[in-house]
Amino acid sequence: MNKHQEMIEKAHEELNKYKKSVSDHEWSLQYHVMPQANWMNDPNGFSMFNGEYHLFYQHHPYSPKWGPMYWGHVKSKDLVHWEHLPIALAPSEPYDIDGCFSGSAIEKDGKLYLFYTGNKWTGPDQDKDLKQVQCLAVSEDGIHFEKIAENPVIEEAPSGDIHPFHFRDPKVWKEGDYYYCVLGSQTKERIGQALLYRSPDLLKWEFVNVMARGTGNMGYMWECPDLFSLSGQDVLVMSPQGVKPEGDLYHNLHQSVYVLGNLDLQQGKFRFDQFQLLDYGFDFYAPQTTVDHLGRRILVGWMAMWESEMPEQGHHWAGAITIPRIMSIEEHRVKCVPAPELETLRFNQVSYSNVLMNGSRNFEGVNGDCLELNVLLDMKQASQFGINLRMDTASTEKTVLTFDCQNQKLTLNRDHSGKGPGGERKAPVELNKGKLQLTLFLDKSSLELFIQNGEKVMTARIYPSEHSMEIEFFSDGEVELLKLDKWSLRRSIS
Template sequence: MDKQQILIKKAQECIDGIKEEVSLNHWRLQYHISAPAGWINDPNGFCYFNGQYHLFYQHHPYSPQWGPMHWGHVRSQDLVFWEHLPIALAPSEEYDRDGCFSGSAIEKDGKLYLMYTGNRWTGENHDTDLEQSQCLAVSEDGGVFAKLKENPVIANPPAGDIHPNHCRDPKVWKHQNSYYAVLGSKTMGNEGQVLLYRSDDLIHWDFVNVMARGEGNFGYMWECPDFFHLGGQDVLVMSPQGMTPEGNLYHNLHQSGYVLGQLNYETGTFSHQEFRMLDYGFDFYAPQTMIDEQGRRILIAWMDMWESKMPTQQYQWAGAMTLPRLVTLKDNQLFCTPVPELEKLREEEVSYSTLTIQGVQSLAEVSGDCIELQMEVDAKDALVFGLKLRVDDRAKQETVLAYDKNEKVLMLDRNQSGAGPGGIRKATVDLIDNRLKLHIFIDKSSIEIFVNDGEKVMTARVYPSKEAVNIYFFSDGPLNIVQLKKWNLKKSITG
């Protein structure tokens, strides 16, 4: 057994020793991916290999706090029911001794390759005292991975206006007969940028160019880049650190979004349009996409935010993934909707139609802490209307989703949501023929809200009491619920 497999066995024993206790926590998510125990952040290596979906993730198995990064691993036949597999990567070599940081996956010659960032601390300051290189691991079966003897395959950042210590999170893809990878980076003057590399064999890489660089309020570092072609456009996804708030935008510590444009593969330059957000809620970072056997572009992100209070840490776990989202291009912007396979989770449908709401009221059987809601409302003459979710009247807990017709703003308020952080997030939303469509997924400690067929999404972690299961509808004037459906959802994560 090599050094990495010994470290994986040790980490796995730690997880197995506490996962049963962790599973009893009342905030434990039922149909969202999280580690059996310990900390997780960025999704990594999201791919379709040998007829199955694989998702890896940044993982610290020894505590619910961030620490030396391993790669956790889950697998699914359908993007709905996931099983935990043994840890895939552990920091075992000199080049990755302090962490196997984020990266991606690609199939080559029937084998699955993981490309990741090896991290080494060179001093006490983890922002300035670090060395980052790009490395490969390979697997015949998609389960057990061996690191290549050629590692690191990209040892140092290129010369020029490129910070020597911050170069990470490779996303790799194939175009024509060559492999390409984008890396998150920043300039010497702390402006975010993305670097483009090319290879014939995944092992020998040539720097092509600085593919894109931020100007103005575009952050001091671009993390976790992703790149793909969709609907005639090239899409660059990234997570800029350090953007300052503008109106209702950029109020999280770090943001995630995309730009549309065209990549010149010869020069390595990317001409693009303005930056757009991928999620307007509180907890969404480091999104990564893959293309599946149906040709669909699927996205998953970390459903948390750096430096947020995480009440689950007292129960020996922290971090989760969003639901898989189908990404499509429409009207020159990305739309994100829950993958249709999630309908497999549905049980016990409750349905209402042509129902008038005024004031505050509940509906029979429309409640719960592990449910799906699908609704369309005609605003009529109402100016402010919405829902109160995860309500515990006795504890005065509620998470409020409210639409203001005059401001054309949808507001998500978690100031009374329970044990976690508070705050308000807003998204500009236009009614369509005076109607609003909402598709809401509630899990034990999360809420995901898809607006107007995926035009906007708002995601939040919330930590209410066990008793917070009530739902109230409210409106300051007569409001027509055209259609409302509610389902209880099954548990889908095992192992």
């Protein structure tokens, strides 16, 4: 057994100590991908191979805190039921000794290749004393991976106004006769940018150009770039660090955004318009997409945020991945809706229609901690409508959604959500002929809200008591609940 495999085996011994207690814990997610134990961050290598969805993730198997990165691994036939597989990558070589950082996956000649950043600390300052290179690992079966002898395949950042060490997160795709890869970078003066490379064979890479660079308030480092075409429009998804708050926007430590533009592959230049947030909530970072066999562009993100308090760390785990979201473009904006396959988890439907309400109201059978809630309402004369989620019987613990009709804003407040951080986030929301549509997924310690059929999304981790199960609706005037559907959702992660 080689050193790489030995490190993977040893890591699994550590995970086995805690995975049952993690699975049994009250905050353990039922239908979201999360680690069997210890730390998880960015989704990596989201891809299809042999007719199945494969998803990898940044993983520290020895602690519920960030550390030397491994790649955890799950797969699914349907985007809903996920199976944990052996760890795919361990930091076993001199070029990746301090972490197998983020990257992507691609199929070539019937094999699955992982393209990742090898990280090595060269001194005590992790912002300055580092060496990052780009590496490949390959698998015949999509489960067991070997790092190739030619590593690293990109040994250093290009010359020019490109930071020599912050140089990471390759996202690879094929177009025509070439493989292309976009990498996150910054200038020497710390302005975020993305680099474009191409290769005939995944092994020999040629730098094409600085593909895009920030101006103004666009951050000092563009992490996890992902470039693709959607409905004839080129889209760059990325996670800029260092964007300063503007009004209601950019209040998380780091952001996840997209820009629409036009890519000139020959010149290696991407002309784009302004940032748009992919998620207006608290906990969404490092999103990555793939295209499946149905031609859909599917997005997932890390359901947490850097430097945020994570109460689950006290129970030997941290981090999770969002539910898969199907992306589309309408009226020059990206929309994200839950993958329809999640409907297979539904049971115990409770429905109401055409209900007039004014003030606060509970509905029999509409409660719980692992559910989907669909609401369509007409605001009528009310200026405010809201929902208290995961509320206890004394109404002291609750996560509050409030729509302000006058200001056309939806607020998510978790100041009384239980353990963990509080705060609030706001999303601009326009009514559609006086109507507001909400689709909401609750799962033990998470909330994902899709607004106006995916025009906006808000994601949050919440840590309420297991006894906080109530859902209460409220308004300051008459509203009509045109449709209210609640389903309990089954567990889907093995």
